[in-house]
Amino acid sequence: MSPQKSPRIDPLTLEVVDLIGTVVARYHEEYEEAAAEHALTGAQARLLSLLSLEPLPMRRLAQKLKCEPSNVTGIVDRLEARGLVERRPDPGDRRVKLAAATEEGRGVARSLRVSLRFAREPLAGLSRAERVALRGLLLRMLDDSVGVGGSEGP
Secondary structure (H helix, E strand, O other): OOOOOOOOOOHHHHHHHHHHHHHHHHHHHHHHHHHHHOOOOHHHHHHHHHHHHOOEEHHHHHHHHOOOHHHHHHHHHHHHHOOOEEEEEEOOEEEEEEEEEOHHHHHHHHHHHHOOHHHHHHHHOOOHHHHHHHHHHHHHHHHHHHOOOOOOOO
């Protein structure tokens, strides 16, 4: 039996991987700072951002956040106590509870997105065509790994 060789990764690919890692690290750092400005933890802010898009069952939230459902329950409890999230029955299955952002919660989530300078300012320096191309490349990378689709809109 011959030892299996791992494929050689070219220096350009390694550099791109390092750059993506740096972008992700900066994004998370700024996201945590933005969350703290609203007296939220990073996990609370991420959950609130997800719920600002659509109400979700607790189990689905746990899957999206990659954590245990019991942890999600605690996060939702704290956000509910602040009036940012509410629980409601799922119209499709009344045994299931959905967590949903309140109007105030959606406003906080919007404020979080707007306050991310790192995500916004460097992108503003790119032309619209460059942003569309970058979006297309990122979606293509995601399509290959998780089956996400995209559109050609603004």
